[in-house]
Amino acid sequence: MNTTPHLQELDCTYLLHPFTNHQDMHREGTHIIRSGSGCFVIDEQGKTLLDGMAGLWCVNVGYGRKELVEAVYQQMLELPYYCSFLNSTTEPTILLAQRLAGLAPARLNHTMFNSSGSESNETALKIIRGYYHLTGRPEKTKILTRRFSYHGVTLATTSMTGLVGNTAPFGLPLAGYIHVPGPHAYGVDSDLDPVAFGQWCLEETARIIEMEDPRTIAAFFVEPIQGAGGVIVPPEGYLKSLRELCRQYDILFVADEVITGFGRVGDWFASNLWELDPDLLTMAKGLTSGYLPLGATMVSDEIAEVLEQGTLFAHGYTYSGHPTPCACALANLDLMSAENLIPRVRTDIGPYFQAKLLRYKDHPAVGEVRGGYGLIGALDLLPKGGKAALDPKAPLGAKAARLLREEGLIVRGIRDAIAFSPPLIITMAEVDQLFAAVDRMLERLLPAS
Ligand SMILES: Cc1ncc(COP(=O)(O)O)c(C=O)c1O
Structure with missing residues (x-):
C-alpha cells in the first residue's frame, strides 16, 4: 500500500526534483499532489488547496477538463x-x-x-x-x-x-x-x-x-x-x-x-x-x-x-x-x-483580480504590488523593519508561500515576493478566497500590534 510516508521515503530514495533544495525537502517531507479539479488540487493528506499558480503558470483551463x-x-x-x-x-x-x-x-x-x-x-x-x-x-x-x-x-x-x-x-x-x-x-x-x-x-x-x-x-x-x-x-x-x-x-x-x-x-x-x-x-x-x-x-x-x-x-x-x-x-x-476565457480575463475576472491585488498597495508588509494585466501579479513583502531589514538568506517569499499552503493556497515564492497566476477559469468567489488567505498570511507574517 502506497501510504504517504512510504511514497515520501521512495521519493527521497529515488527521485531528483527540478529546482529543489533536496536537503530541505528530505527534512520537511515531499508534498505529493494526488488529484485536481477546477482551480483546486488535493494532496496526499486529503487537504484541498486553491492553486493560485495554475501549476507552474500553465493550467489555464483548470484541472479535470474532460x-x-x-x-x-x-x-x-x-x-x-x-x-x-x-x-x-x-x-x-x-x-x-x-x-x-x-x-x-x-x-x-x-x-x-x-x-x-x-x-x-x-x-x-x-x-x-x-x-x-x-x-x-x-x-x-x-x-x-x-x-x-x-x-x-x-x-x-x-x-x-x-x-x-x-x-x-x-x-x-x-x-x-x-x-x-x-x-x-x-x-x-x-x-x-x-x-x-x-x-x-x-x-x-x-x-x-x-x-x-x-x-x-x-x-x-x-x-x-x-x-x-x-x-x-x-x-x-x-x-x-x-x-x-x-x-x-x-x-x-x-x-x-x-x-x-x-x-x-x-x-x-x-x-x-x-x-x-x-x-x-x-x-x-x-x-x-x-x-x-x-x-x-x-x-x-x-x-x-x-x-x-x-x-x-x-x-x-x-x-x-x-x-x-x-x-x-x-x-x-x-x-x-x-468558454470565452480570454475576453473574460480581459474585462471581467482580470480587472476584479487586479483591483483586489491593488488593495495591498499601502499595506505595511507590502513593499510593492506588481500587476495591472489579466490574471498575473505579485506582492513584494516586507518585514517589520522595512526594506532595510530584508535578509537575502531568509527570503520572505518562501516563508509566505509556506504559510499560505497552511492557509489552503498555493503561490510561488520568488525572493521576497509571492507570485499569483491562477487558472483563467477562476471565479470571483475563488479570487475572494485567494486574497482572504493572503490576508491571514500577512497577519501571521507581520502581526498587527
Ligand atoms: C518565460 C519562460 N520562458 C521559458 C521557460 C522554460 O520553459 P520550460 O520549463 O517548459 O522549459 C519558462 C518556464 O517557466 C518561462 O517562464
Whole structure:
C-alpha cells in the first residue's frame, strides 16, 4: 500500500526534483499532489488547496477538463505517435500550426513544434543562427536578454536567463550572451520611479548595443512580463521603445510568451495586446494548459522564406509536432474559445483580480504590488523593519508561500515576493478566497500590534 510516508521515503530514495533544495525537502517531507479539479488540487493528506499558480503558470483551463482528456485518448487510439521529420507529419500537427497562425501577430505564420519552453527558445536560437548564415551575416551571433529574465534551462537558455542563482552554479552564461538591465526599479533599489527607471534601462541598453557592436548582435529575447524573475511588469512606454530600438539596430526581436501566451494577460498573446510585432515568438505552458508537454517557436514570413530556401534545416526533436500533445492543444484552444476565457480575463475576472491585488498597495508588509494585466501579479513583502531589514538568506517569499499552503493556497515564492497566476477559469468567489488567505498570511507574517 502506497501510504504517504512510504511514497515520501521512495521519493527521497529515488527521485531528483527540478529546482529543489533536496536537503530541505528530505527534512520537511515531499508534498505529493494526488488529484485536481477546477482551480483546486488535493494532496496526499486529503487537504484541498486553491492553486493560485495554475501549476507552474500553465493550467489555464483548470484541472479535470474532460474535453482535453478525450481528445488525447482519441488521438492515441488513432495514432499515438508519428514524427514530422523529412516529408511526413500528422493532421493535428498541421491543424495546430494553422490555428496558431490565426492567433499570433500578423507576420508570424510559421511554426516549429517542440516539447517545452526551453526547447522553444533553443529552437529560436538555432533558427536565428541558421537565418543569419543563410543571409550572409554569420557574424551576428550575440544574444541580448535582460536582468531578471527567465528563458529556460538548457545551456543556451540558462545563459539567456538573467538570474544569477540559475547561471552561477553552472559557470554560465556562455560567451556572447549579454544581459542588459531589466525594468525593475524596486528590485535594484533605484531611487527613480518605474517610468524613469525604464527610460534609464533603454538608454543603458542602447549604450551596451553600441559597445558590443550591433553588427554582431543577432537577437533580443524579451518576456513581455518577466514571470519567474518576480512578475516584473514593464513600465509605460518601455516595451514599445525597446522593440523600436531593436528595429533601429537591425536586431531580431523575440517575444518569449511561455507565460504570457494563451490568455494570461487577457489576449492570446501579450505581443497582440502591446503591438510588439515580434520577429519570432516562443510559447509552451498554456498551449496545452499543461496537460501534455508542448512548446512552439513561431517565425515571421521573412525568416520562414529564408529557411525554406536553404538546404536541409538540420534541427528538430523526435517529438517535434507529436500528434498527441497537438491534439490536446487543439482541444484546449477550442475550450478557451468556447468558454470565452480570454475576453473574460480581459474585462471581467482580470480587472476584479487586479483591483483586489491593488488593495495591498499601502499595506505595511507590502513593499510593492506588481500587476495591472489579466490574471498575473505579485506582492513584494516586507518585514517589520522595512526594506532595510530584508535578509537575502531568509527570503520572505518562501516563508509566505509556506504559510499560505497552511492557509489552503498555493503561490510561488520568488525572493521576497509571492507570485499569483491562477487558472483563467477562476471565479470571483475563488479570487475572494485567494486574497482572504493572503490576508491571514500577512497577519501571521507581520502581526498587527
Ligand atoms: C518565460 C519562460 N520562458 C521559458 C521557460 C522554460 O520553459 P520550460 O520549463 O517548459 O522549459 C519558462 C518556464 O517557466 C518561462 O517562464
